[in-house]
Amino acid sequence: MDKFNVEKEILDTSELERLFLREGIFTTIKRNEYLIRQNEMTNQIGFVVSGIFRLSRIDVNGNEWVIGYSFKNDFVCDYPSFINKMGATVNIQASTDCEVYLLSLNRLNQFWETDMNTQRLGRRIAETMFAEIYQRLLGFYCDTPEQRYQALMKRCPDLQGKLSLKEIAHFLGITPETLSRIRKKILLK
Numbered sequence: 001m002d003k004f005n006v007e008k009e010i011l012d013t014s015e016l017e018r019l020f021l022r023e024g025i026f027t028t029i030k031r032n033e034y035l036i037r038q039n040e041m042t043n044q045i046g047f048v049v050s051g052i053f054r055l056s057r058i059d060v061n062g063n064e065w066v067i068g069y070s071f072k073n074d075f076v077c078d079y080p081s082f083i084n085k086m087g088a089t090v091n092i093q094a095s096t097d098c099e100v101y102l103l104s105l106n107r108l109n110q111f112w113e114t115d116m117n118t119q120r121l122g123r124r125i126a127e128t129m130f131a132e133i134y135q136r137l138l139g140f141y142c143d144t145p146e147q148r149y150q151a152l153m154k155r156c157p158d159l160q161g162k163l164s165l166k167e168i169a170h171f172l173g174i175t176p177e178t179l180s181r182i183r184k185k186i187l188l189k
Contacts, residue, residue: 011121011125011128012121012126012171013075013121013125015117015118015121016075016108016111016121017047017073018048019103019107019111020047020101020103021101023103023107024046024047024101024102024103025101025102025103026099026100026101027046027099027100027101027102028097028098028099029051029094029097029098029099029100030094030097030098031094031095031096031097031149032093032094033093033094034091034092034093034094035053035076035092035093035094035100036077036078036088036090036092037088037090037091037093038057038088038089038090039057039087039088040088041085041086041087041088042077042078042082042088043085043104043105043106044077044082044102044104044105045075045076045077045079045082045102045103045105045108046070046075046076046100046101046102046103047073047074047075047076047100047101047103048070048071048072048074048075048076048098048099048100049072049073049099049100049101050072050097050098050099051072051095051096051097051098051099051100052069052070052072052094052095052096052098052162052163053069053070053071053076053092053093053094053095053096053098053100054066054068054069054091054092054093054094054095054163054167055067055068055069055070055076055078055090055091055092056090056091056093057089057090057091058091064091064170065170066167066170066171067090067171068075068171069095069156069159069163069171070107070164071156072091075123076092076100077092078090078092079129082105084107085105091132095162095163095167098164135164139151140173144183145162145173145174145178145179146182146185146186147170148173148174149168149171149172149179149182149183149186150186152168152172164186165180
């Protein structure tokens with residue numbers, strides 16, 4: 001979820017983070033292991049304390065599409081499936097060794113009902129997630145691959161070196177060869 005792609009000053013999630021650290025179940029997930037698999041039921045959301053998770057979806061032809069990442073100090077889950085108690089629409093797999101605190105849907109819902117401030121926080125998170133998805137959609141249709149790459153590197157500068165060129169290219173919807181050309185072009189500037 002990439003910290004909902006906003007600065008902490010705009011959306012302060014520190015109270016929610018403290019809940020995970022205080023009451024969540026600490027879990028270590030090794031590289032390439034799954035937190036959740038597509039179509040499985042899930043009733044947990046995670047707060048990542050180290051590592052990178054990759055979110056992907058397998059289409060009807062068996063092709064895997066990388067649709068996102070969750071990083072350190074991020075929340076990780078298939079949120080719509082999580083809150084609607086249905087099978088996951090994505091796979092969530094550790095791209096590196098990860099440490100995560102897991103919290104149940106019941107406990108998260110109790111937190112949202114604590115008071116008006118936590119209800120507002122939940123609403124702001126949902127609104128921010130909607131805005132992020134809208135911006136991604138606009139970027140997909142309107143931005144060049146170079147612009148998408150530069151935006152990703154600005155948002156996640158430590159991504160290179162932790163993920164393969166192929167994984168980054170796949171996430172951007174381009175071939176590794178195209179990404180290699182883009183990176184060379186940027187370095188020459």
